[in-house]
Amino acid sequence: MELETLCSAAKAAKYEVAAIDTDKKNAALIRIADLLVAESESIIIANARDIAAATTKGMSIPLIDRLRLSEDRIKAMSEGLKQVAELPDPLQDVLEEWERPNGLRLKKVRVPLGVIGIIYESRPNVTADAFALTFKSGNAVILKGGSDAIYSNTAITSVIKKGLKEEGITEDAISLIDSTDRETTVRFMQMRDYVDVLIPRGSAGLIRSVVENSKIPVIETGAGNCHIYIDASADLSKAKSIAINAKTQRLGVCNAAESLLIHESIAGTIFPEIARALHDKSVELRGDETALASSEFVVPASEEDYGKEYLDLLMSVKTVKSVDEAIAHINKYSTHHSEAIITEDKESAEKFLKGVDSACVYVNASTRFTDGFEFGFGAEIGISTQMLHARGPMGLKELTSYKYQIYGNGQVRG
Amino acid sequence: MELETLCSAAKAAKYEVAAIDTDKKNAALIRIADLLVAESESIIIANARDIAAATTKGMSIPLIDRLRLSEDRIKAMSEGLKQVAELPDPLQDVLEEWERPNGLRLKKVRVPLGVIGIIYESRPNVTADAFALTFKSGNAVILKGGSDAIYSNTAITSVIKKGLKEEGITEDAISLIDSTDRETTVRFMQMRDYVDVLIPRGSAGLIRSVVENSKIPVIETGAGNCHIYIDASADLSKAKSIAINAKTQRLGVCNAAESLLIHESIAGTIFPEIARALHDKSVELRGDETALASSEFVVPASEEDYGKEYLDLLMSVKTVKSVDEAIAHINKYSTHHSEAIITEDKESAEKFLKGVDSACVYVNASTRFTDGFEFGFGAEIGISTQMLHARGPMGLKELTSYKYQIYGNGQVRG
Numbered sequence: 001m002e003l004e005t006l007c008s009a010a011k012a013a014k015y016e017v018a019a020i021d022t023d024k025k026n027a028a029l030i031r032i033a034d035l036l037v038a039e040s041e042s043i044i045i046a047n048a049r050d051i052a053a054a055t056t057k058g059m060s061i062p063l064i065d066r067l068r069l070s071e072d073r074i075k076a077m078s079e080g081l082k083q084v085a086e087l088p089d090p091l092q093d094v095l096e097e098w099e100r101p102n103g104l105r106l107k108k109v110r111v112p113l114g115v116i117g118i119i120y121e122s123r124p125n126v127t128a129d130a131f132a133l134t135f136k137s138g139n140a141v142i143l144k145g146g147s148d149a150i151y152s153n154t155a156i157t158s159v160i161k162k163g164l165k166e167e168g169i170t171e172d173a174i175s176l177i178d179s180t181d182r183e184t185t186v187r188f189m190q191m192r193d194y195v196d197v198l199i200p201r202g203s204a205g206l207i208r209s210v211v212e213n214s215k216i217p218v219i220e221t222g223a224g225n226c227h228i229y230i231d232a233s234a235d236l237s238k239a240k241s242i243a244i245n246a247k248t249q250r251l252g253v254c255n256a257a258e259s260l261l262i263h264e265s266i267a268g269t270i271f272p273e274i275a276r277a278l279h280d281k282s283v284e285l286r287g288d289e290t291a292l293a294s295s296e297f298v299v300p301a302s303e304e305d306y307g308k309e310y311l312d313l314l315m316s317v318k319t320v321k322s323v324d325e326a327i328a329h330i331n332k333y334s335t336h337h338s339e340a341i342i343t344e345d346k347e348s349a350e351k352f353l354k355g356v357d358s359a360c361v362y363v364n365a366s367t368r369f370t371d372g373f374e375f376g377f378g379a380e381i382g383i384s385t386q387m388l389h390a391r392g393p394m395g396l397k398e399l400t401s402y403k404y405q406i407y408g409n410g411q412v413r414g
Numbered sequence: 415m416e417l418e419t420l421c422s423a424a425k426a427a428k429y430e431v432a433a434i435d436t437d438k439k440n441a442a443l444i445r446i447a448d449l450l451v452a453e454s455e456s457i458i459i460a461n462a463r464d465i466a467a468a469t470t471k472g473m474s475i476p477l478i479d480r481l482r483l484s485e486d487r488i489k490a491m492s493e494g495l496k497q498v499a500e501l502p503d504p505l506q507d508v509l510e511e512w513e514r515p516n517g518l519r520l521k522k523v524r525v526p527l528g529v530i531g532i533i534y535e536s537r538p539n540v541t542a543d544a545f546a547l548t549f550k551s552g553n554a555v556i557l558k559g560g561s562d563a564i565y566s567n568t569a570i571t572s573v574i575k576k577g578l579k580e581e582g583i584t585e586d587a588i589s590l591i592d593s594t595d596r597e598t599t600v601r602f603m604q605m606r607d608y609v610d611v612l613i614p615r616g617s618a619g620l621i622r623s624v625v626e627n628s629k630i631p632v633i634e635t636g637a638g639n640c641h642i643y644i645d646a647s648a649d650l651s652k653a654k655s656i657a658i659n660a661k662t663q664r665l666g667v668c669n670a671a672e673s674l675l676i677h678e679s680i681a682g683t684i685f686p687e688i689a690r691a692l693h694d695k696s697v698e699l700r701g702d703e704t705a706l707a708s709s710e711f712v713v714p715a716s717e718e719d720y721g722k723e724y725l726d727l728l729m730s731v732k733t734v735k736s737v738d739e740a741i742a743h744i745n746k747y748s749t750h751h752s753e754a755i756i757t758e759d760k761e762s763a764e765k766f767l768k769g770v771d772s773a774c775v776y777v778n779a780s781t782r783f784t785d786g787f788e789f790g791f792g793a794e795i796g797i798s799t800q801m802l803h804a805r806g807p808m809g810l811k812e813l814t815s816y817k818y819q820i821y822g823n824g825q826v827r828g
Binding site: 217 | 429433512514518520525527528606610611625626629631632633649651652655656658659660663745763767768769771772773774775776777778779780782783788789790800801802803805806815816817818819820821822823824825826827
């Protein structure tokens with residue numbers, strides 16, 4: 001479909017989607033969940049075309065694996081939709097309510113954002129996932145997936161549209177842009193008249209390109225150069241297990257730690273043990289002079305290392321003289337995603353929590369907890385690293401805006 | 415000062431500004447308020463240079479009047495600062511607090527946005543006003559005023575900096591861009607590495623240009639094509655006084671009404687009286703055929719009239735068959751700012767409140783109430799017409815973001 005026609009149809013559908021009641025939305029999510037499993041064969045056949053094209057193109061094995069859909073993965077997608085059906089509808093909330101001296105009664109109520117555009121890369125499960133969250137929060141969604149997954153995404157979208165139709169809901173609640181060329185993507189980012197918000201999901205390069213080119217308001221997600229700061233009073237066993245967990249539990253995710261800060265007073269005490277433990281997990285440590293002098297498992301760092309999101313078995317190490325220096329270093333190099341202090345000192349903890357300018361700041365816990373499910377939101381569309389609108393994990397509430405409903409009895413302004 | 419140096423200094427100051435306690439912020443606001451009055455002579459001399467340049471340029475009398483500063487206007491600016499000092503500090507609020515089954519304790523707390531850029535036009539009082547609100551909410555501000563007011567803005571900024579210095583606060587809490595050429599403005603809008611949010615204040619043209627050119631996240635403010643819908647069951651006296659107030663109480667403001675919708679059943683009953691009353695206030699009504707046939711005071715409207723923000727003694731009139739048609743018309747033509755229904759029918763009222771997609775939706779009250787002071791926020795930096803972050807009048811709270819502070823005792827992710 002022509003891009004502008006598609007965007008215009010989504011805009012035309014948004015008020016209809018906004019008005020669907022909770023039960024009907026949940027029924028549709030459950031029906032679509034069942035349809036995905038029932039029609040998994042057609043999805044897997046479509047996916048095979050993507051896999052074949054990717055193989056011909058010489059795509060790497062891990063990327064092909066991310067692209068692949070199996071019965072189990074489709075079942076997981078289906079389960080995800082059912083979980084979203086069980087979450088409370090964010091549109092039911094009255095956020096505030098008050099009366100003015102002139103008798104006007106004001107009600108601040110949640111409303112959907114409208115049309116949400118999502119630009120993402122190769123994982124086709126995002127298609128179902130993003131639909132479920134935007135739909136439950138009353139939005140119409142326009143998806144622009146990667147060219148690698150175009151057949152899979154088309155098959156999944158067509159199952160979703162079928163489910164919507166069966167429930168008597170407009171199929172324009174979901175649209176998939178089927179051109180995969182770059183020019184279409186750039187044109188999509190100019191569709192400010194139709195699309196209310198754009199959320200990019202994927203690599204740092206994708207996100208940068210959206211931020212650079214979009215005329216639509218963007219929620220920036222993703223990049224995480226996360227820090228673990230081990231304070232003078234840190235408990236060795238907490239420091240060791242948190243550093244290992246944050247760095248190695250899953251390498252390629254935005255809430256994994258990339259940099260270790262150590263207070264100078266622990267350089268010769270507990271740091272060598274932590275360095276050995278990380279080395280035993282195959283992590284290469286790149287550190288400053290003090291770190292180098294304190295452990296045989298440290299190689300020299302360059303200035304650039306401190307700004308890097310490795311997403312790999314690599315970690316930078318920087319020695320600081322105080323919690324203040326740790327905070328200043330983090331605020332300079334981090335992507336404002338997630339950082340942790342390991343300390344037994346309450347004052348240091350509070351200083352760190354207050355001073356570090358990141359979405360999620362931890363005391364004695366792994367940065368890996370920055371996640372909508374771990375926070376108890378029951379869902380996650382992404383993790384915002386910007387200041388506007390939403391910060392940190394974004395669940396259903398973060399996919400909404402609000403409006404004021406004002407009750408008068410003839411008031412005019414004097 | 416070179417633009418990048420100035421932006422970088424503001425960024426370097428932002429954490430210092432964020433950490434200033436409430437009492438110190440209030441003391442600085444009061445000191446600056448007093449200094450503005452004490453140094454009003456130097457401000458008025460600077461303002462005279464702007465007035466002289468504007469006169470030479472042939473600026474219109476009303477615009478010159480907006481530019482002019484008098485002892486009284488400076489006193490009003492000073493009072494404005496003192497009022498902001500009296501408002502509660504939005505950074506004191508803990509927004510939410512909860513515990514997860516794994517023992518993690520999460521606290522969602524307000525934080526400043528960081529560095530706020532404000533691009534505005536000729537009224538120099540915005541300089542003091544914008545400083546007060548951004549400073550009280552813990553932000554550093556970079557101001558880019560219009561070239562017409564450059565001497566006035568420079569004088570006001572220098573008094574503010576003097577006051578900050580006397581209170582031992584970094585002068586970089588406020589910066590004024592002193593180049594007034596367009597190229598600097600465009601370069602300023604690219605300073606994403608330094609500026610967290612950009613708020614344009616001024617004409618529709620200014621706002622459009624910022625939205626088009628900015629790489630920094632923008633809060634779009636301002637344009638208001640506001641509607642008054644007179645329902646079948648409307649009370650004549652409410653309808654008449656609200657229509658007159660919303661249209662004529664102040665013409666050049668964004669919350670003034672620009673379009674009148676009438677239910678067809680009142681075309682021949684109460685509409686003629688309302689049309690006459692508006693005509694008596696010198697309002698030219700441009701209507702559709704039914705409106706034309708119902709009142710001698712209506713001239714024909716063109717399609718474009720329905721999309722216009724006149725800011726003048728003009729109003730479009732459109733006849734509709736139902737509240738649903740009124741809602742659809744509004745959602746098509748409005749700028750999503752403020753709209754009102756005049757009705758004695760509860761069902762129509764609720765339908766309208768729910769269906770109209772605008773920041774502020776009224777029942778039986780004038781759209782002129784869309785204002786931070788009228789809402790009880792005690793202040794206003796502008797009225798947002800976008801969905802992201804904030805919608806409607808923006809006070810101190812709307813100039814903040816949040817972060818999560820998470821307390822653990824060694825938790826790692828499994």
